[in-house]
Structures are given as structure tokens and as C-alpha cells.
Amino acid sequence: xxxxxxxxxxxxxxxxxxxxxxxxxxxxxxxxxxxxxxxxxxxxxxxxxxxxxxxxxxxxxxxxxxxxxxxxxxxxxxxxxxxxxxxxxxxxxxxxxxxxxxxxxxxxxxxxxxxxxxxxxxxxxxxxxxxxxxxxxxxxxxxxxxxxxxxxxxxxxxxxxxxxxxxxxxxxxxxxxxxxxxxxxxxxxxxxxxxxxxxxxxxxxxxxxxxxxxxxxxxxxxxxxxxxxxxxxxxxxxxxxxxxxxxxxxxxxxxxxxxxxxxxxxxxxxxxxxxxxxxxxxxxxxxxxxxxxxxxxxxxxxxxxxxxxxxxxxxxxxxxxxxxxxxxxxxxxxxxxxxxxxxxxxxxxxxxxxxxxxxxxxxxxxxxxxxxxxxxxxxxxx
Numbered sequence: 001x002x003x004x005x006x007x008x009x010x011x012x013x014x015x016x017x018x019x020x021x022x023x024x025x026x027x028x029x030x031x032x033x034x035x036x037x038x039x040x041x042x043x044x045x046x047x048x049x050x051x052x053x054x055x056x057x058x059x060x061x062x063x064x065x066x067x068x069x070x071x072x073x074x075x076x077x078x079x080x081x082x083x084x085x086x087x088x089x090x091x092x093x094x095x096x097x098x099x100x101x102x103x104x105x106x107x108x109x110x111x112x113x114x115x116x117x118x119x120x121x122x123x124x125x126x127x128x129x130x131x132x133x134x135x136x137x138x139x140x141x142x143x144x145x146x147x148x149x150x151x152x153x154x155x156x157x158x159x160x161x162x163x164x165x166x167x168x169x170x171x172x173x174x175x176x177x178x179x180x181x182x183x184x185x186x187x188x189x190x191x192x193x194x195x196x197x198x199x200x201x202x203x204x205x206x207x208x209x210x211x212x213x214x215x216x217x218x219x220x221x222x223x224x225x226x227x228x229x230x231x232x233x234x235x236x237x238x239x240x241x242x243x244x245x246x247x248x249x250x251x252x253x254x255x256x257x258x259x260x261x262x263x264x265x266x267x268x269x270x271x272x273x274x275x276x277x278x279x280x281x282x283x284x285x286x287x288x289x290x291x292x293x294x295x296x297x298x299x300x301x302x303x304x305x306x307x308x309x310x311x312x313x314x315x316x317x318x319x320x321x322x323x324x325x326x327x328x329x330x331x332x333x334x335x336x337x338x339x340x341x342x343x344x345x346x347x348x349x350x351x352x353x354x355x356x357x358x359x360x361x362x363x364x365x366x367x368x369x370x371x372x373x374x375x376x377x378x379x380x381x382x
Contacts, residue, residue, distance in 0.1 A: 093180025098187025108154020159192040167202035233290025
């Protein structure tokens with residue numbers, strides 16, 4: 001009896017499926033979409049893996065779960081400072097030395113005198129004094145043209161003379177257009193057709209009137225500030241805002257509404273004596289119009305009349321508590337030092353009861369008469 005042997009292959013996993021005996025886990029949410037990540041991608045050893053483009057994550061709701069979409073709050077960014085005109089910057093104006101204007105004026109006056117002699121309108125006495133011959137050409141078109149040219153030259157020469165002072169500047173404009181700034185000193189000649197606006201560019205200080213403010217606890221008070229500033233960009237200070245001094249005053253008032261101000265003498269005022277926060281805020285707002293602010297210091301701060309009495313009592317109570325704490329600390333230190341010296345030098349031998357009694361008596365003596373506490377404590381052992 002012959003037997004036929006047949007070779008059968010062992011059962012293997014189905015193509016694209018799981019091995020026999022393993023079942024795929026049941027999904028809890030039928031409509032949920034999942035993504036399988038290959039295991040070999042989690043353990044790559046490439047020193048510089050190729051960049052993989054990432055898509056922005058979109059958070060939405062899952063179908064069939066009733067979950068509402070989660071909305072992301074927009075990030076609030078601070079608004080940038082208002083920009084006036086990028087092209088409005090201070091630049092030097094073109095001027096001539098004053099000698100040129102004086103020379104032009106003298107030439108114009110001399111031209112008018114010569115034209116008058118040419119037309120024969122000079123008085124005979126002046127001709128005799130100057131020893132000039134008489135001329136009788138009369139006032140014709142040539143004489144009037146010579147008068148106009150000489151007069152225009154003289155008016156332009158003398159009319160354009162200006163004197164520059166230290167700490168002052170001229171902002172020039174022609175038909176509404178900015179033509180430059182003059183910071184020179186001394187005599188100079190400026191085009192007489194240009195509109196001149198004088199600006200003070202010196203270092204200035206301004207003491208404000210009492211303005212509404214608040215301290216760190218939100219209590220209303222009136223604060224007086226001292227502002228040290230100067231004009232850095234004359235073009236923006238004059239043409240970029242209607243009144244740069246009023247603008248600076250409004251900036252200080254707005255900063256006082258945002259930054260707490262402590263009265264002089266308080267612990268918080270000692271921590272920030274220069275008002276750095278006020279200076280930063282006012283300097284940032286005033287730099288837009290060409291003003292440079294160096295410091296904003298609160299020089300006086302008073303509480304409102306309705307809360308002044310209560311805050312005065314509160315301050316006195318705080319000072320009294322601080323004085324009592326300091327006195328108690330000094331008394332405890334003195335008692336400890338006295339007991340330590342007595343026991344260390346072997347002057348007395350004390351048990352616990354006697355030590356407590358001695359500490360008590362010394363404390364009462366020092367509190368009753370701090371200046372004579374040592375004498376009272378030593379008399380107790382005699």
C-alpha cells in the first residue's frame with residue numbers, strides 16, 4: 001500500500017491583512033478617520049532629514065460625536081505709532097551769508113540814486129554838494145525800468161537779512177511746501193519770499209498743572225509733573241502737528257492715566273524715583289512729532305480732598321507700626337546680647353526659669369527706658 005505525501009505550505013498572513021488568530025480592533029467612533037504612521041519613520045537616524053512640507057493644522061469637529069468646533073482667539077497685537085509723512089524730515093535750508101544781502105541792498109540803493117541823477121530829479125543843492133553835473137534826461141521808460149530793477153534789488157537784499165540766534169531755528173516754507181530749516185547763527189540772507197517760523201530748540205522744562213492720576217491701589221489723586229524735553233526734528237514739530245506743546249501736554253496726561261503715581265515719601269515712590277515708566281510712554285508718543293523727552297518726574301502728588309484725611313490717618317498708622325517693629329527688633333537684639341554676654345563670661349548661672357525671668361525683666365526695662373535699659377538691667381543683679 002503506497003502512501004502519497006503532499007507538501008502543504010504553512011498558513012501565512014493574508015495579503016494586506018493581519019496574521020491568522022489576530023483580529024483588527026473595533027473602532028469606537030465609526031466615522032473617525034485615522035492615519036497609520038510607518039514604524040521605520042519614527043526611528044530615522046538621518047543627520048539632516050529632508051524637510052517635509054507641513055500643512056497648517058485645522059481644528060474642526062468630528063462627525064457623529066456632537067463636538068463643537070474649537071475657535072482660536074485672535075492674537076491682539078499693539079497698534080503701531082501713527083506715522084506722519086515719511087518724507088517730512090528736517091533738512092538744512094540754503095541760505096547765503098549776510099554780507100551778500102548787505103551788498104545787494106547797497107547796490108540797489110546806489111542804482112536808485114544813479115537813476116535819480118540820470119532823470120534829473122536830484123535837488124540842485126545836493127548836486128552842488130556832490131559836485132555832480134546836472135542831467136536832464138527826464139523820467140522816461142528807461143528811467144522807470146532802472147528804478148524798478150534797482151528797487152527790487154535793494155528790497156531783496158535788505159528784506160532777506162535775518163539774524164540767527166543760539167537755541168533758535170527757522171523753519172522755511174514756500175507756498176505750503178517745506179523748504180528746510182536754518183540753525184545757523186549770526187547775520188545771514190534768506191529768500192524774502194519764504195515763510196519763516198521761529199522754533200525754540202533749546203533744552204526746555206515744563207511744570208504741569210495738577211492733573212488727575214491714581215496710585216497703585218486705584219485711589220484718585222492730583223499729580224504735578226516736571227517734563228524735560230526739546231525739539232529734535234523741527235519740520236515734524238512745526239508742520240506735523242498743530243501745536244507741539246499742547247500735544248506734549250496731552251501725552252503727559254494720557255501717561256498719568258495709565259501709570260500709577262505714588263506720593264513722594266511712600267515706599268513705592270522710592271522704588272521708582274525717576275518715573276521711568278512715565279518717561280518711556282511720553283517719549284514714545286512724542287517721538288512721532290519730532291520731540292525728544294528726557295525725563296518725566298512727578299514732583300508733587302496730593303490725594304483728592306474726599307480721601308485726603310483717610311489716607312493721612314492710614315499713613316500715620318503705617319509709620320507708627322513701622323516704628324514699633326523697629327523698636328521691638330532693637331529690644332530683642334539688646335536682650336539677647338545681654339543674656340549671652342552674662343552667661344558666656346560666667347557672671348551668672350541661670351536655669352530655664354531664671355533665664356525666662358531675666359529675659360522678661362530686661363525686655364520690660366528696655367521698652368520702658370531704651371536709653372537707660374542697660375543700667376536698669378545691671379542693677380537687677382546687685
